[in-house]
Amino acid sequence: MNQTFDFIVVGAGMVGAAVANGLADHGHKVALIDQAPEPPEPAEDVPGIRVSALSVGSERYLQQLGVWDRMLAMRATPYRRLGVWEGGRRQSSQGLSLSSPRTVFDARDLDIPHLGHIVENQVTQKALWDRASEQAGITLHAGSGVQALSENGQLITVTLVNGEKLTGRLLIGADGGNSRVRQLAGIGVNRSQYQQQALVATVRYRGLPEDITWQAFHSSGPRAFLPLHSAAPFFTGESWASLVWYDDPAVLAELKRLDDDEFIARVRAAFPHDLPDLTAVIDRASFPIARQHAHHYFQDRVVLAGDAAHTINPLAGQGVNLGFQDARCLQELLDEARRQGLDPADSQVLAQYEARRRPDNQRMMLAMDVFYHLFSNRRLPLWVARNLGLGLAQSLPFARNQVARYAVGIDEGLPAPVRALLDRLPGPWRDAQPSPRV
Ligand SMILES: Cc1cc2nc3c(=O)[nH]c(=O)nc-3n(C[C@H](O)[C@H](O)[C@H](O)COP(=O)(O)OP(=O)(O)OC[C@H]3O[C@@H](n4cnc5c(N)ncnc54)[C@H](O)[C@@H]3O)c2cc1C
Known part of the structure; x- marks a missing residue:
C-alpha cells in the first residue's frame, strides 16, 4: 500500500x-x-x-x-580541558629562541562540568x-x-x-x-580542496582516560589528541585515544605504510611531550579535507x-x-x-x-x-x-x-x-x- x-x-x-x-x-x-x-x-x-x-x-x-543516556551507556568520554599550542620551539633569524605559548580552556572557568565529549x-x-x-x-x-x-x-x-x-x-x-x-x-x-589531508589513528596508551583534548599547530598541519574510554577489562591500566595528523597527502601515505612500531615511533617524535605513552596502534585511515x-x-x-x-x-x-x-x-x-x-x-x-x-x-x-x-x-x-x-x-x-x-x-x-x-x-x-x- x-x-x-x-x-x-x-x-x-x-x-x-x-x-x-x-x-x-x-x-x-x-x-x-x-x-x-x-x-x-x-x-x-x-x-x-x-x-x-x-x-x-x-x-x-x-x-x-x-x-544521550543511551550514548553514555555505550561510551562517551568527557573532556574538561582543551589545549591549543604552537608545536615546538623555533629559532628566529636573529637567533632568538621563542617559546611556545599554550592556551588551555578549562570547564571550571566556565562553571560547567565539562567542555564536551569525544564520541x-x-x-x-x-x-x-x-x-x-x-x-x-x-x-x-x-x-x-x-x-x-x-x-x-x-x-x-x-x-x-x-x-x-x-x-x-x-x-x-x-x-x-x-x-x-x-x-x-x-x-x-x-x-575548494585543502592541500592537507587528515590521518586518523586509533591508539592505546598507558594510564587512565585523560580529561584533556589538545591540538598542536605546525606549519604542515595540526596534530591532535582526543581521549577515549578505558581499555579495561581487555587491557588493564590502559585507555583508548584517537590521534589526528594533518599533513601533505604524500607524508600521510608514507605514515600509513609504516608498521605499527615504526608508526608509534614517528608519532612520538612528531607529537608534543604531553602525548601519553602509546602501547598499540589499532587502525589508521586518511581523509581528504574540503x-x-x-x-x-x-x-x-x-x-x-x-x-x-x-x-x-x-x-x-x-x-x-x-x-x-x-x-x-x-x-x-x-x-x-x-x-x-x-x-x-x-x-x-x-x-x-x-x-x-x-x-x-x-x-x-x-x-x-x-x-x-x-x-x-x-x-x-x-x-x-x-x-x-x-x-x-x-x-x-x-x-x-x-x-x-x-x-x-x-x-x-x-x-x-x-x-x-x-x-x-x-x-x-x-x-x-x-x-x-x-
Ligand atoms: C577526519 C575528520 C574528523 C572530524 N571530526 C569531527 C569532530 O571532532 N566534530 C565534529 O563535529 N565533526 C567532525 N567531523 C565532521 C563530521 O564527521 C561530519 O560533519 C558529520 O559526519 C556529518 O554528518 P551527516 O549526518 O551530515 O553526514 P554523514 O555522516 O556523511 O552521513 C550521511 C549518511 O547518508 C547516507 N547516504 C549517502 N548517500 C546516500 C544515498 N544516495 N541514499 C541514501 N543514503 C545515503 C550515508 O550512508 C550516511 O549514513 C570530522 C570529519 C572528518 C573527515
Missing part, C-alpha cells in the same frame, strides 16, 4: 537520524532512508575509527531527543537509529540508496535503487558531503542539512555540531509551519531556515580558513603574531572564555571581536550571500 509521509529524510547519519527523531517526537510521519545497512552494535573491545568532539550544545540537543560516530548513529526504530512515526528503510526524485503538485516521490517508491511533502537531504539528493535537486556547490557550501539550502520540495549543505575543515571538530544546529532549527521551523497551517515546503519557511543557518555555517567555515592559513604560513611575522594572539588569549581570561563558550556550544553566536575580524576578511573567503535564484 502506498502511504504519504510528512517528511522523507534521506541519510540516517548523525544529522539525518537526529532530524527524523525530532520530527517524529512532535507527531510528524517520517520515512528515514539510508543506503547503508542498519548500523551494527559497536564492538566492545575496539572503538570505531571515526570520532567527533560533541559540544555541550549538541549534548543538550541529543538529551532532548532522548538518546565515536558509530555510537551516536546507533543510539539515534535505535530510538528511531522505536518511534511509531518513523518508517526505516536501510540498504538501498536514492536513485531518482520527482515532484507532482504538493508531493515529492523518491525512487530507491531497489525500485521502491516513497512519497512525502518535503524531502530532507542529509546524505553527506557527496549528497545525491543535492545533485538530483540541481543544487550546485562552492568547493570546504564546500551549497549554493542554496533548498529547491522546491528538497531541503539540505548537515554535510549535504556544508562541509568544513575538521580541524576544530565542528562539522556535526553545525549539522545538529541545522537539524534543530529545521525541526522548529517545520513545527511552526504546521501550527500556522503552512505547506512544509513553503518557500518562506525554507528561506527562513537558510537565513538562520547559512551565516553561522559560513562564519565557522571562515574561522577554520583563518586558522588553516594562519598556521600553515611559515613566515616569522605571522608566526609571532599568532603566538602573541594565543599568549594574549591566555592572559585575558574573559576574552578566552567568550571564545570557549562559543566553541563548546554554550553561546550560539560568535563573540563580537571575532565576528568583526571575520567581517573584515578579503574576497575569496566570503561567499556568505547565496547566489541569486534563477
Whole structure:
C-alpha cells in the first residue's frame, strides 16, 4: 500500500537520524532512508575509527531527543580541558629562541562540568537509529540508496535503487558531503580542496582516560589528541585515544605504510611531550579535507542539512555540531509551519531556515580558513603574531572564555571581536550571500 509521509529524510547519519527523531517526537510521519545497512552494535573491545568532539550544545540537543543516556551507556568520554599550542620551539633569524605559548580552556572557568565529549560516530548513529526504530512515526528503510526524485503538485516521490517508491511533502537531504539528493535537486556547490589531508589513528596508551583534548599547530598541519574510554577489562591500566595528523597527502601515505612500531615511533617524535605513552596502534585511515557550501539550502520540495549543505575543515571538530544546529532549527521551523497551517515546503519557511543557518555555517567555515592559513604560513611575522594572539588569549581570561563558550556550544553566536575580524576578511573567503535564484 502506498502511504504519504510528512517528511522523507534521506541519510540516517548523525544529522539525518537526529532530524527524523525530532520530527517524529512532535507527531510528524517520517520515512528515514539510508543506503547503508542498519548500523551494527559497536564492538566492545575496539572503538570505531571515526570520532567527533560533541559540544555541550549538541549534548543538550541529543538529551532532548532522548538518546544521550543511551550514548553514555555505550561510551562517551568527557573532556574538561582543551589545549591549543604552537608545536615546538623555533629559532628566529636573529637567533632568538621563542617559546611556545599554550592556551588551555578549562570547564571550571566556565562553571560547567565539562567542555564536551569525544564520541565515536558509530555510537551516536546507533543510539539515534535505535530510538528511531522505536518511534511509531518513523518508517526505516536501510540498504538501498536514492536513485531518482520527482515532484507532482504538493508531493515529492523518491525512487530507491531497489525500485521502491516513497512519497512525502518535503524531502530532507542529509546524505553527506557527496549528497545525491543535492545533485538530483540541481543544487550546485562552492568547493575548494585543502592541500592537507587528515590521518586518523586509533591508539592505546598507558594510564587512565585523560580529561584533556589538545591540538598542536605546525606549519604542515595540526596534530591532535582526543581521549577515549578505558581499555579495561581487555587491557588493564590502559585507555583508548584517537590521534589526528594533518599533513601533505604524500607524508600521510608514507605514515600509513609504516608498521605499527615504526608508526608509534614517528608519532612520538612528531607529537608534543604531553602525548601519553602509546602501547598499540589499532587502525589508521586518511581523509581528504574540503570546504564546500551549497549554493542554496533548498529547491522546491528538497531541503539540505548537515554535510549535504556544508562541509568544513575538521580541524576544530565542528562539522556535526553545525549539522545538529541545522537539524534543530529545521525541526522548529517545520513545527511552526504546521501550527500556522503552512505547506512544509513553503518557500518562506525554507528561506527562513537558510537565513538562520547559512551565516553561522559560513562564519565557522571562515574561522577554520583563518586558522588553516594562519598556521600553515611559515613566515616569522605571522608566526609571532599568532603566538602573541594565543599568549594574549591566555592572559585575558574573559576574552578566552567568550571564545570557549562559543566553541563548546554554550553561546550560539560568535563573540563580537571575532565576528568583526571575520567581517573584515578579503574576497575569496566570503561567499556568505547565496547566489541569486534563477
Ligand atoms: C577526519 C575528520 C574528523 C572530524 N571530526 C569531527 C569532530 O571532532 N566534530 C565534529 O563535529 N565533526 C567532525 N567531523 C565532521 C563530521 O564527521 C561530519 O560533519 C558529520 O559526519 C556529518 O554528518 P551527516 O549526518 O551530515 O553526514 P554523514 O555522516 O556523511 O552521513 C550521511 C549518511 O547518508 C547516507 N547516504 C549517502 N548517500 C546516500 C544515498 N544516495 N541514499 C541514501 N543514503 C545515503 C550515508 O550512508 C550516511 O549514513 C570530522 C570529519 C572528518 C573527515
